[in-house]
Amino acid sequence: MAASERPAKPQAVLFACGMNAVRSPMAAGLFGQLFGKSIYVKSAGVQKGELDPFAVAVMEELGIDISRHRPIDFEELDDLEGLNFDLIVTLSPPAHHKALDLTRTAAMQVEYWPTVDPTGIEGSREQKLEAYREVRDTLMAHIRQRFGRAGGGNE
Numbered sequence: 001m002a003a004s005e006r007p008a009k010p011q012a013v014l015f016a017c018g019m020n021a022v023r024s025p026m027a028a029g030l031f032g033q034l035f036g037k038s039i040y041v042k043s044a045g046v047q048k049g050e051l052d053p054f055a056v057a058v059m060e061e062l063g064i065d066i067s068r069h070r071p072i073d074f075e076e077l078d079d080l081e082g083l084n085f086d087l088i089v090t091l092s093p094p095a096h097h098k099a100l101d102l103t104r105t106a107a108m109q110v111e112y113w114p115t116v117d118p119t120g121i122e123g124s125r126e127q128k129l130e131a132y133r134e135v136r137d138t139l140m141a142h143i144r145q146r147f148g149r150a151g152g153g154n155e
Helices: 023-035 053-060 074-081 093-102 125-147
Strands: 012-017 040-045 087-090 109-112
Touching: 012 023, 012 093, 023 040, 023 053, 023 125, 040 074, 053 125, 087 093, 093 109
Parallel strands: 012 040, 012 087, 087 109
Antiparallel strands: none
């Protein structure tokens, strides 16, 4: 997709998944590394889980520290700061349904990026880490394709 065809960059992006424990915090961390504070980013889940140590480990491989992330659900995020996002990127079917429900009362764009949940992968530690790396790398590719690179001229 050429920069001229890419949708305009939003001012505030929310990444959402089921438990806010793996995919959405990884996506928010990757997004933050690329765009810093130029675009506000948060993550939330339909429910609150516990931050996954494999997610922390594969993000550390890129120098991104998500270890202080505390999972939050949509309702808690709304109570704390509101849901004033231009764009919600959903990474799981439950998060997508929740975000679409929010569009009934708020003007926000919703995009669905179906993303594998690596938590069910069986095998050795290295096999599990590889599954998480694949999710991380897929998210990075989606972010770059959708938003370009920081300073990439489509501001």
